[in-house]
Amino acid sequence: MSVETIGKASATMPANQKLVIADCDIHPSPKSVEKEIFPFLEKRWRDHYQTYGMLLRQPYQAGPAYPKGQPDAARRDAYGPNGEKPGSDLEFMRKHHLDRYNIELGVLNPLKSGQGLQNPDFAAAYCKAINDWQIAEWTSKEARLKGSVCLPYEDAILSAKEIERRAGDPNFIQAFMLIRTSEPLGNRRYWPIFNACVEANLPLAVHAFGFGGTPVTGGGWPSYYTEDMVGHSQSAQSLVTSMVMEGVFERWPELKLIIVEAGFAWAPALSWRLDRIWAQNREELLHVKRPPSEYMADHIWYTTQPFEEPDRRGHLKDIFEWIGWEKLLFATDYPHWDFDDPTRIPLPRATDEQKQSFFIDNARSLYGV
Amino acid sequence: MAKHIAAKVMDIPPGERLSVEVQGRKIVIFNVAGEYFGLRDACPHMGGLLSEGVVIGLVEADRPGCYSYSRGGEIVRCPWHGWEFDLRTGKSRFDPNRWKTHSYDIEVGDVQQLEVETVDVTTEGEFVIVNL
Numbered sequence A: 001m002s003v004e005t006i007g008k009a010s011a012t013m014p015a016n017q018k019l020v021i022a023d024c025d026i027h028p029s030p031k032s033v034e035k036e037i038f039p040f041l042e043k044r045w046r047d048h049y050q051t052y053g054m055l056l057r058q059p060y061q062a063g064p065a066y067p068k069g070q071p072d073a074a075r076r077d078a079y080g081p082n083g084e085k086p087g088s089d090l091e092f093m094r095k096h097h098l099d100r101y102n103i104e105l106g107v108l109n110p111l112k113s114g115q116g117l118q119n120p121d122f123a124a125a126y127c128k129a130i131n132d133w134q135i136a137e138w139t140s141k142e143a144r145l146k147g148s149v150c151l152p153y154e155d156a157i158l159s160a161k162e163i164e165r166r167a168g169d170p171n172f173i174q175a176f177m178l179i180r181t182s183e184p185l186g187n188r189r190y191w192p193i194f195n196a197c198v199e200a201n202l203p204l205a206v207h208a209f210g211f212g213g214t215p216v217t218g219g220g221w222p223s224y225y226t227e228d229m230v231g232h233s234q235s236a237q238s239l240v241t242s243m244v245m246e247g248v249f250e251r252w253p254e255l256k257l258i259i260v261e262a263g264f265a266w267a268p269a270l271s272w273r274l275d276r277i278w279a280q281n282r283e284e285l286l287h288v289k290r291p292p293s294e295y296m297a298d299h300i301w302y303t304t305q306p307f308e309e310p311d312r313r314g315h316l317k318d319i320f321e322w323i324g325w326e327k328l329l330f331a332t333d334y335p336h337w338d339f340d341d342p343t344r345i346p347l348p349r350a351t352d353e354q355k356q357s358f359f360i361d362n363a364r365s366l367y368g369v
Numbered sequence B: 001m002a003k004h005i006a007a008k009v010m011d012i013p014p015g016e017r018l019s020v021e022v023q024g025r026k027i028v029i030f031n032v033a034g035e036y037f038g039l040r041d042a043c044p045h046m047g048g049l050l051s052e053g054v055v056i057g058l059v060e061a062d063r064p065g066c067y068s069y070s071r072g073g074e075i076v077r078c079p080w081h082g083w084e085f086d087l088r089t090g091k092s093r094f095d096p097n098r099w100k101t102h103s104y105d106i107e108v109g110d111v112q113q114l115e116v117e118t119v120d121v122t123t124e125g126e127f128v129i130v131n132l
């Protein structure tokens, strides 16, 4: 018999880690809205926040429409050493996430950022404050992190103004909105956003969730969070379909769209279906000149978290090939509970070049950093 | 099977857990009302530390709308994606035969009984022992 002394186990970096990583979906939060966001809000909006709160365009007004899988939708181990909210402490995020996984580029995607608020002026003021806060608390302190221009997207004119304000600012590498809009995103009311993105040379990232006021599935309000979670891929498919069919990509051939956290395995099947129906109804859509699959291939990138997990990872190989390894972007969703670990996702068999492109190079070339 | 001292009994009060490293293996030991259970401290899904998970009971539904709660304190929920594991067996709830984490045999004893020759920790009191 041997006797061991007591040793506390700790999380260590996986030994086989070689790649550097771009994480295209990290969620930062303020420790306190009053302390961190208020300095960037005019008094009028600070008062508004305290009097009326943040009224979203959704039927369930007390918090999210569905309870999350974990408190704060976060990994249970993502609270800071002094109980700081997940994603709210830069020093802890460095140790717990950036250093541990060798993350060289981290894209900040703030939620609860004023997007989807019913009051359009408050939405614009709050988004602007969140954008200022990203510089003050994050990107100016940590060069690996880059910000997203949060848009009050239901008002496209105000959104375009915010994009113009941030154009050319190296703190920001994309414009950012949520997937559940009031109307399908290809609708002309949103066009000023696309124009501004192209002028500012910023890709447009559209992240799961949102507050369009319409049900979270095409068939109404479901009962459970699990249904809400799989609903994102439905929302993404409606969004992509709308943007193709409304002629957005025909109108802005330089527009780059990133679908964030809404799955990707659905993309091939959607494109086949769209191609077939488009060919049969070409007269209806004379402005859609090319098969929908071509617009999708040219204009759309996908972040992969939450990763698809088929029983046999070989099933994903065809999907990666159809979409193109160069169009898939690794993301963790840190600190959220449905986090993907780069060393543990069931990536299909890949060459070193494919892995390198997926984990880092695609993001570098898309964002030009 | 070799026995290894992993902790002192007083380090793991009832309802608590302790993550230890024994011979290079990360093991989490749970005290469930005086019974000890040891699991490999890594979720088989993506490696979340089970020692950071919440311990819960078993909620089941025989049919829609009909719930039962049992085995309070005997299930750990992974801190990442929430897979549930039976502390007694290491088996996952959703697919027990396919997904499980290694479970270790744990006992309590004192060092004298085990006829240990050398030990770095104090030999006072009782120890939690892992069988490897």
Ligand code: FES
Binding pocket: B043, B044, B045, B046, B047, B048, B078, B079, B080, B081, B082, B083
């Ligand atoms: S790592 Fe434990 S459930 Fe995914």
